[in-house]
Amino acid sequence: MLDLFDSPEQNEDNLPLISEAELSDAEVLVELKKIKEELKDKVVVLGHHYQQDDVISFADITGDSLQLAREAAKLKDIPYIIFCGVHFMAETADMLTSSSQKVILPDLRAGCSMADMAKRIDIDRAWKFMTSSTKEKIIPITYINCAATLKAFVGDNEGSICTSSNAEKMIQWALDRGDKLLFFPDQHLGRNTCFKMGIELKDMVVYNPNMLNGGLTAEQIDLAKVILWYGFCSVHQGFTPEQITAIKKKDPAMTVIVHPECNFEVTQAADDNGSTSYIIDKIERAPAGSKFAVGTEINLVNRLAHQFPDKTIVSLSPYQCLCTTMYRVRPRWLLASFRAIKENNPINIINVPEDIARSSLKALDRMLAVK
Numbered sequence: 001m002l003d004l005f006d007s008p009e010q011n012e013d014n015l016p017l018i019s020e021a022e023l024s025d026a027e028v029l030v031e032l033k034k035i036k037e038e039l040k041d042k043v044v045v046l047g048h049h050y051q052q053d054d055v056i057s058f059a060d061i062t063g064d065s066l067q068l069a070r071e072a073a074k075l076k077d078i079p080y081i082i083f084c085g086v087h088f089m090a091e092t093a094d095m096l097t098s099s100s101q102k103v104i105l106p107d108l109r110a111g112c113s114m115a116d117m118a119k120r121i122d123i124d125r126a127w128k129f130m131t132s133s134t135k136e137k138i139i140p141i142t143y144i145n146c147a148a149t150l151k152a153f154v155g156d157n158e159g160s161i162c163t164s165s166n167a168e169k170m171i172q173w174a175l176d177r178g179d180k181l182l183f184f185p186d187q188h189l190g191r192n193t194c195f196k197m198g199i200e201l202k203d204m205v206v207y208n209p210n211m212l213n214g215g216l217t218a219e220q221i222d223l224a225k226v227i228l229w230y231g232f233c234s235v236h237q238g239f240t241p242e243q244i245t246a247i248k249k250k251d252p253a254m255t256v257i258v259h260p261e262c263n264f265e266v267t268q269a270a271d272d273n274g275s276t277s278y279i280i281d282k283i284e285r286a287p288a289g290s291k292f293a294v295g296t297e298i299n300l301v302n303r304l305a306h307q308f309p310d311k312t313i314v315s316l317s318p319y320q321c322l323c324t325t326m327y328r329v330r331p332r333w334l335l336a337s338f339r340a341i342k343e344n345n346p347i348n349i350i351n352v353p354e355d356i357a358r359s360s361l362k363a364l365d366r367m368l369a370v371k
Contacts, residue, residue, distance in 0.1 A: 018332040018339075028332045032058055035338045043341060044078045045334075046071065046093065048085035049276050050297040054331050055084050064276040065089060065144045065163045070368065072096045072103075080346065082337050084329045086110045090350040091148045095357045095364065103350045104341075106333035112145055114261075117231035118185035120149040122209040127157070130182065130207075130227060133218035138227070139178035141170055142363070143186045145233075148352045150184070152359035160366035164260055164275035167193045169370050182207075184229030188236070192260040192267045194226050201264075206230050236261035239295040241269045243316050247293045256316060257282060258295030266295065276300065286311060 023031065036043070036058055046068050047059025056062060061071045068085070072093035075081060081097060082104045083090040094103040130138055140159035142150050151161055158177065162170035171193055174181050183190035187206055194204060203225035207214030210230070221227065239262045247254055256270040257279055267273045272282065276296065283292055288310040294301045295316040305313040340347040352360070 018336050023332065023335075025331070028335050029054065032331055032335045032338065035335070035342060039080075039338060039341060042078070043080045043082060043338065044075055045082045045084060046089075048089065049280070049300045049303075051084050051329060052299050053303060055329055055334060056303070058331070058334060059084060064165060065092075067165075067277065068093070069096060069144070069163075069364070073368070075101070080104060080341050082106065082334065083350075084334065086112045086115075087350070088112055088115050088144070088146055088148070091352050092144065092151075092364070094350045094352050095148065095151075095360050102346055104337050104346060105329075105348050105350055106337050107328045107330070108348055110328045114143075114185055114231050114233045115146045118142075118146055118150055118209070118229055120147070120153060123150060123153055123184065126207055126209065126214055126229075127153075127182075129213050129218075130221050133221035134180070136179035136222070137177075138180040138182050139174035140182040140184070141174050141190075142184055143167075143189055146185055148356050148360050151363050152356045155359040155362035155364075155366075159363060160370075161363045162367060164189060165277050166367070166370065167260070167275075168197060170367060171197065173366075173370055180225060180227065182227045182229075185231030186233060186261055187228040187230055188232055188263050188267075189260050190226065190228045191264050192262075192273065195264070199225055204228055232263075233261040235297050236295065237263065238319065239263075239266050239316055241265045243295075243318070244269045244293075247314075247316060251291065254291045254293045254312075255286075256293045256295065258316065262295050270295065280304065283308060283311065283313060 045059045047056045047062045048068065049062060049064055068089060069092050072081060073096040075097060080102050081093055083093050084106060087105060087110060090103050090105040097103060140154045140157050141162055142154050144161050144163045154160060160170055160173060167189055171181060191204060195201065205216055205220050205224040206228045207216060208230040236259050239258060244256050257272045258266055258270045260267060260273050279294060279296060283304055291312040293314055293316045298315055301315045337348060
């Protein structure tokens with residue numbers, strides 16, 4: 001899945017070595033500012049909204065998965081793209097850029113627990129069972145939060161990719177082309193979106209790859225309209241209806257807005273739900289004095305609170321809802337990536353094999369073609 005171009009600045013875990021003994025956190029930020037300016041014509045930094053502030057401050061472009069995918073495709077003349085996000089995002093950027101460009105992930109351990117819940121071998125096994133269980137046509141849609149091998153699967157099976165921003169459009173796209181939908185890896189985004197579109201819960205089943213035939217019968221597959229994969233986001237799984245009840249009791253004027261990766265009970269109890277970009281736009285457009293309890297990753301919530309001091313913006317959860325894998329991208333690893341580029345010995349290059357990229361691009365192109 002990746003080619004690692006090792007250098008003496010990497011340890012056995014493929015992490016760049018800039019120790020705290022060499023540079024303090026403050027010194028890292030000073031050098032980063034200097035080297036980024038020096039390499040501004042060669043390097044673009046993409047930053048996902050869930051990154052911590054000291055990383056986002058060095059991002060040339062910030063956004064959610066869909067926005068960053070679109071922006072990566074536009075970067076035709078930039079030789080190096082440093083993606084401050086997680087592994088599947090960097091893979092997408094690599095597939096959307098030319099072979100002469102290099103996409104770099106500052107920390108190769110920055111993965112996604114949800115993406116890890118769907119493996120290609122399990123998808124292939126499930127697909128064989130599902131397609132043998134019904135004569136109706138199944139169209140697969142994968143959330144962009146997955147490995148390139150899964151994007152390749154949907155590309156080769158008439159399917160497409162979606163993000164939380166365009167899930168409804170892409171699910172409708174799929175149902176216009178087939179009789180049934182297979183949605184993976186996040187069951188909650190699939191369920192919440194399909195329910196919003198008027199599909200009843202009784203017409204949805206969950207395939208659990210840890211059970212024989214996903215814990216389903218052939219008859220259940222044949223009767224279902226939507227087949228959801230048993231996957232979830234560990235961050236958004238942490239929000240509960242009880243938290244909504246508690247915060248509303250404390251302040252009835254609080255508007256609860258959550259991400260559709262939260263479970264069905266939470267999205268139904270909330271005042272509103274939507275993608276990261278939707279949440280940001282909703283809060284930005286709200287009048288001064290508005291109050292929001294937000295059910296999504298804490299770095300974004302804190303950033304919004306700082307950005308809009310005329311509004312009350314708090315996390316829905318009393319606990320830290322932190323994307324720990326995203327948090328692995330630290331300024332010192334970003335600096336190590338810049339140093340390696342300056343020395344013409346780039347590290348942590350993400351390189352999706354050509355055959356996987358070719359099939360994945362069919363799915364990506366289908367998504368990007370839907371306006």
